[in-house]
Amino acid sequence: MFRNGTPKILFFWFAFILIAVLLPFLLPSYFVHVLIMILFYGFLGTSWNILGGYAGQFSFGHAAFFGIGAYTSTLIFVNWGISPWIGMVFGGLMGMLLGLLIGSLCFHYGLKGPYFALATLAFAELLRLISLNLDLTGKAMGILIPLKGNAPLSFQHESKIFYYFVILLMFIGVLWVARWIDRGRIGDYFAAIREDEDSAEAIGVNTFAYKLLGILISGFLTALGGTFYAQYFLYIDPEVTFGIGTSIEIFLRPIVGGMGTVYGPIIGALVLGPLGEVTRGILGGYHGVHLMIYGAILVGVIVFLPKGIYGWLDGFIRGNKR
Amino acid sequence: MPSLKIENLSKSFGGLMAVNHVTFEVGEGEILGLIGPNGSGKTTLFNLISGFFPPDTGRIYLGEESLVGLKPHQICKRGIGRTFQIVKPFPHLSVMRNVRAAAFNREKETNRANRQSESLLEFAGLWSKRNELAGSLTLAERKQLELARCLATQPKFLLLDEVMAGLNPVEQKQMIELVIKIRERGITIIVIEHTMQIIMTISDRIIVLCFGGMIAQGVPGEVAQDPLVIKSYLGEKYRFV
Numbered sequence: 001m002f003r004n005g006t007p008k009i010l011f012f013w014f015a016f017i018l019i020a021v022l023l024p025f026l027l028p029s030y031f032v033h034v035l036i037m038i039l040f041y042g043f044l045g046t047s048w049n050i051l052g053g054y055a056g057q058f059s060f061g062h063a064a065f066f067g068i069g070a071y072t073s074t075l076i077f078v079n080w081g082i083s084p085w086i087g088m089v090f091g092g093l094m095g096m097l098l099g100l101l102i103g104s105l106c107f108h109y110g111l112k113g114p115y116f117a118l119a120t121l122a123f124a125e126l127l128r129l130i131s132l133n134l135d136l137t138g139k140a141m142g143i144l145i146p147l148k149g150n151a152p153l154s155f156q157h158e159s160k161i162f163y164y165f166v167i168l169l170m171f172i173g174v175l176w177v178a179r180w181i182d183r184g185r186i187g188d189y190f191a192a193i194r195e196d197e198d199s200a201e202a203i204g205v206n207t208f209a210y211k212l213l214g215i216l217i218s219g220f221l222t223a224l225g226g227t228f229y230a231q232y233f234l235y236i237d238p239e240v241t242f243g244i245g246t247s248i249e250i251f252l253r254p255i256v257g258g259m260g261t262v263y264g265p266i267i268g269a270l271v272l273g274p275l276g277e278v279t280r281g282i283l284g285g286y287h288g289v290h291l292m293i294y295g296a297i298l299v300g301v302i303v304f305l306p307k308g309i310y311g312w313l314d315g316f317i318r319g320n321k322r
Numbered sequence: 323m324p325s326l327k328i329e330n331l332s333k334s335f336g337g338l339m340a341v342n343h344v345t346f347e348v349g350e351g352e353i354l355g356l357i358g359p360n361g362s363g364k365t366t367l368f369n370l371i372s373g374f375f376p377p378d379t380g381r382i383y384l385g386e387e388s389l390v391g392l393k394p395h396q397i398c399k400r401g402i403g404r405t406f407q408i409v410k411p412f413p414h415l416s417v418m419r420n421v422r423a424a425a426f427n428r429e430k431e432t433n434r435a436n437r438q439s440e441s442l443l444e445f446a447g448l449w450s451k452r453n454e455l456a457g458s459l460t461l462a463e464r465k466q467l468e469l470a471r472c473l474a475t476q477p478k479f480l481l482l483d484e485v486m487a488g489l490n491p492v493e494q495k496q497m498i499e500l501v502i503k504i505r506e507r508g509i510t511i512i513v514i515e516h517t518m519q520i521i522m523t524i525s526d527r528i529i530v531l532c533f534g535g536m537i538a539q540g541v542p543g544e545v546a547q548d549p550l551v552i553k554s555y556l557g558e559k560y561r562f563v
Contacts, residue, residue, distance in 0.1 A: 191419065199410040199412065201393065205423070
């Protein structure tokens with residue numbers, strides 16, 4: 001376990017955690033919100049990345065998992081008063097169940113690339129339309145989560161700092177999962193599937209089972225993010241949970257930061273988060289202009305940095321070393 | 323060690339009989355050469371054995387166990403490894419990770435998988451390239467990698483599909499040495515090759531396919547003298563020395 005660079009890395013992590021813990025107490029509330037959103041999208045991006053980046057199964061409908069998580073914990077809380085903390089776990093399990101359904105169907109019939117992407121999108125749209133028409137989910141009105149004040153046990157707090165620490169822990173957790181996958185057998189198998197499925201089968205990889213494992217892990221984690229969203233904004237509706245916009249937001253950061261890398265999604269979130277805030281701040285008067293800038297940057301990254309920012313930095317550093 | 327038995331195996335694509343009632347058996351430590359003109363069904367035979375296509379009729383046995391209907395990864399688990407005629411390394415992964423992914427077939431523990439892969443890379447002569455991306459290797463290196471990756475799954479049987487094709491004489495010589503070293507490890511090898519000199523030298527026994535059917539089998543000297551083989555594959559002017 002201990003390599004030459006270990007003390008350096010420990011120091012780095014210590015400094016990172018110290019800064020991460022102190023930061024919200026030093027910054028005004030608005031910046032804490034920006035940090036929360038960076039970590040939140042870093043979390044979702046990392047969750048998506050497990051299936052889309054590592055295993056190479058590009059999901060265009062991850063909002064399906066996100067929304068399932070949000071609605072499960074919210075409905076349990078609103079109807080039966082069960083704490084969203086418990087609802088979060090159920091949401092995650094529902095996300096896994098949905099992953100099992102989507103995965104076993106798509107992978108059994110060998111849907112790949114754009115066909116898999118469209119199938120996942122179809123599932124997200126299906127769920128959006130169902131929630132839009134069901135009394136249980138409040139139709140287009142959505143669900144307003146009752147305010148409980150400072151009730152950490154009910155996953156609610158008036159201070160943003162509470163949410164900051166929750167999402168910080170969630171993010172560190174998902175980062176740990178991604179690192180664990182990246183370094184071991186599962187990571188190698190995912191990479192093999194992404195690179196060449198025939199070769200992967202030939203070296204003993206059960207490609208169906210491992211793709212399914214990818215969608216189960218990814219679906220579970222993404223659904224946890226859905227619960228966090230619901231509790232942070234205390235309001236959900238079909239569009240913000242199951243909408244295409246949400247699906248795009250989820251995979252945008254890993255693409256910009258670097259697909260199939262541990263730190264790609266958070267790097268993407270660190271770049272896009274503040275960028276979105278700045279463009280919105282400057283160009284907020286012109287409705288939609290910040291989205292155009294966003295789009296332009298995405299195009300730029302895909303054209304000039306096809307491996308994402310992390311891949312580019314990695315190549316840059318390696319290139320210098322040689 | 324169990325033997326690999328092929329009985330009456332057939333496969334057709336549309337109206338074309340790619341493999342037509344082929345029957346043979348390979349035993350321990352043997353090198354079996356598979357030759358025949360282009361389109362005679364050699365690669366299809368490999369695809370049937372390794373589970374990439376289901377056969378139309380016929381049986382494949384490893385010892386007592388039937389392999390028909392198993393998925394490629396299950397066949398790999400049972401100890402039959404294969405290489406691809408058009409090599410398929412994982413281009414964006416390092417050479418080391420290519421091999422390690424395969425080593426995980428039998429070894430679940432990462433550190434041990436690392437060590438196994440390292441020793442295999444040395445064995446295959448790829449040690450100095452271990453950190454390169456597989457996509458940046460030369461053809462000869464990619465073929466070595468394909469072989470190393472296949473060995474990492476710890477097979478008892480190895481199906482080699484033209485591992486020497488496209489290599490220069492020096493590289494071919496290295497590859498032959500590698501194949502012979504692999505046999506010395508007790509691995510049974512079925513090899514498809516077009517260069518007569520190579521196949522005649524390394525094989526213990528040869529099977530000749532033509533239009534999907536077996537037209538001859540025997541030791542290299544016998545097969546080279548067979549009038550049918552000369553007519554359909556080697557050509558009238560061929561003389562095996």
